[in-house]
Amino acid sequence: MNIRPVFNESDQRKLSIISFSLFSAWLLSFPFEGQVLYALVKKTNIDEAALVLTAICLHFVGLIITGFCVKRQDAAKVTMIASSVACLAGSLVFFLPYSSLWYIAIAAMALFAGLFIASWGYYFKMYSEPEQRLQTAADVLICSNIAMIVINIITVNISAFWGLSLSILSLVASLLLTFRLESRSDEPLTNLGLFPQELPLILKPLILLCLFIFI
Numbered sequence: 001m002n003i004r005p006v007f008n009e010s011d012q013r014k015l016s017i018i019s020f021s022l023f024s025a026w027l028l029s030f031p032f033e034g035q036v037l038y039a040l041v042k043k044t045n046i047d048e049a050a051l052v053l054t055a056i057c058l059h060f061v062g063l064i065i066t067g068f069c070v071k072r073q074d075a076a077k078v079t080m081i082a083s084s085v086a087c088l089a090g091s092l093v094f095f096l097p098y099s100s101l102w103y104i105a106i107a108a109m110a111l112f113a114g115l116f117i118a119s120w121g122y123y124f125k126m127y128s129e130p131e132q133r134l135q136t137a138a139d140v141l142i143c144s145n146i147a148m149i150v151i152n153i154i155t156v157n158i159s160a161f162w163g164l165s166l167s168i169l170s171l172v173a174s175l176l177l178t179f180r181l182e183s184r185s186d187e188p189l190t191n192l193g194l195f196p197q198e199l200p201l202i203l204k205p206l207i208l209l210c211l212f213i214f215i
Contacts, residue, residue, distance in 0.1 A: 012182050013136065016123040019181065021140050022174035023084065023116055025147030026167045030091065031055045031109045035152040036167055039160035044098040054103060055110040062114020073126065076119040077183040083112035083119070084175040091168050095161075123181065 030036040033052055041048040070076050090109035093101050128136040147170060155163025 013127040019177035021143035024144035026171040029151040058110035066118035083116035086112040
């Protein structure tokens with residue numbers, strides 16, 4: 001049975017853009033070589049290379065495995081919600097003194113962040129017409145980078161604690177908006193061509209990761 005959408009496609013596009021931008025602001029300012037992470041690590045006098053490498057590798061894994069396990073819109077939404085909750089829990093660990101839990105938390109956050117980003121690709125393809133997709137990509141990159149810059153300024157000029165708090169607030173806002181996204185179970189993602197079954201084509205979500213690295 002189809003679930004009647006609460007919002008029209010234009011609303012869904014806007015919600016998905018804002019939700020993704022807020023999540024990306026958290027990702028770029030914290031676990032993915034963000035200023036918040038570097039500021040926290042600097043206080044502990046440990047080598048940040050291990051944490052950064054762990055985050056990059058697990059993020060890559062999360063992007064890849066999403067193509068194998070997320071096949072429908074309702075599954076994409078559940079994955080995004082679960083990933084946000086996991087990332088929120090992992091972020092809270094960094095309020096604690098440095099311990100081995102930091103490595104576990106950064107690994108879990110990076111993995112689930114990859115799941116979130118690849119799952120969001122379904123909403124990108126579903127609610128942005130072909131002629132709108134370049135604009136949608138530009139919107140999320142601009143909005144996420146603006147929010148990231150704000151968090152970085154707070155981190156550098158005030159404290160890592162407030163930078164971490166603001167990034168978590170961004171993550172919570174993203175989670176609340178994700179709950180409002182449409183969820184339908186009648187359209188497999190494979191029918192939309194988002195996650196083709198051929199293994200080489202599953203690597204396409206990594207394009208978004210490359211954008212984050214170079215921008």
